[in-house]
Amino acid sequence: xxxxxxxxxxxxxxxxxxxxxxxxxxxxxxxxxxxxxxxxxxxxxxxxxxxxxxxxxxxxxxxxxxxxxxxxxxxxxxxxxxxxxxxxxxxxxxxxxxxxxxxxxxxxxxxxxxxxxxxxxxxxxxxxxxxxxxxxxxxxxxxxxxxxxxxxxxxxxxxxxxxxxxxxxxxxxxxxxxxxxxxxxxxxxxxxxxxxxxxxxxxxxxxxxxxxx
Numbered sequence: 196x197x198x199x200x201x202x203x204x205x206x207x208x209x210x211x212x213x214x215x216x217x218x219x220x221x222x223x224x225x226x227x228x229x230x231x232x233x234x235x236x237x238x239x240x241x242x243x244x245x246x247x248x249x250x251x252x253x254x255x256x257x258x259x260x261x262x263x264x265x266x267x268x269x270x271x272x273x274x275x276x277x278x279x280x281x282x283x284x285x286x287x288x289x290x291x292x293x294x295x296x297x298x299x300x301x302x303x304x305x306x307x308x309x310x311x312x313x314x315x316x317x318x319x320x321x322x323x324x325x326x327x328x329x330x331x332x333x334x335x336x337x338x339x340x341x342x343x344x345x346x347x348x349x350x351x352x353x354x355x356x357x358x359x360x361x362x363x364x365x366x367x368x369x370x371x372x373x374x375x376x377x378x379x380x381x382x383x384x385x386x387x388x389x390x391x392x393x394x395x396x397x398x399x400x401x402x403x404x405x406x407x408x
Contacts, residue, residue, distance in 0.1 A: 196242055196308070196312065197218075197241045197242070198217070198218035198241075199218065199220075199242070199244070200219070200220045200221070200243075200246060200274075201220075201222070201223065201243060201246060203248065204220070208297070210298060210301050210304065211301075214301035214305050214308075215305075215308075224262055240268040241268075241270070242269070242271075242272065242311070243266070243269055243270070243271045245271060245272070245273050246297055247273055247275045247276065247297070252282065255273060256289060259286070259289040259290055259291060263290055270311050271290060271291040271292060272291060272293035272311065273286040273291050273295075274295060274296070274297040274299070275296060276296075276297050278294065278319050282294075283318055287316065287318075293307050293311050293317035293318075294318055294319065310394055315387075315394030315397070316394050344401060344402065345357075345402070347389050347390065348389060351372075352389070355368055355379055355383060355386065356383070356398060356402060358371060359383060359398060359399070360398055360401075361399075365379045365380060365383075383395075386398065
């Protein structure tokens with residue numbers, strides 16, 4: 196899946212190129228037929244990484260709309276220099292599937308791509324936690340329903356899932372349960388598959404605040 200970074204920067208940031216060595220950068224949505232590599236991706240499930248500088252919300256709105264019209268099955272991630280909750284929700288409302296800091300580490304960028312490739316959404320940890328807090332207050336699953344979901348998991352998967360549903364990061368869960376972050380990721384991947392959850396937010400909505408044991 197091709198990766199195209201749209202930015203006013205002249206070259207890719209080191210973290211971007213390290214995460215995706217074959218990625219390209221452009222100042223606008225590629226349309227010129229002279230760039231055969233970018234035009235070839237027009238018929239593929241391209242990921243566009245939109246680099247947001249300050250005061251570019253209208254640009255983000257127009258760019259996401261243009262990508263959606265021009266590129267079939269494109270997926271969009273917004274990279275913000277100064278992430279904030281309002282902008283993240285606006286980006287998701289426009290059709291973006293991810294929102295994170297522009298200087299996110301390469302390993303996390305790869306994880307973001309994996310999540311959105313499976314149909315999930317990606318938000319920064321602080322924003323995700325706020326959404327979980329609000330959402331779990333608005334939605335009330337029956338305790339027996341939640342117990343039924345957790346019964347499908349192993350003991351360790353259940354422990355990891357419950358903490359993830361509270362909004363804890365992988366690092367926080369690993370520290371709490373005294374396991375590695377890699378193990379946390381493995382348990383979450385298995386949990387998503389067993390329960391049919393696409394991402395952490397959906398998991399949180401399934402295992403809401405009614406479950407506290």
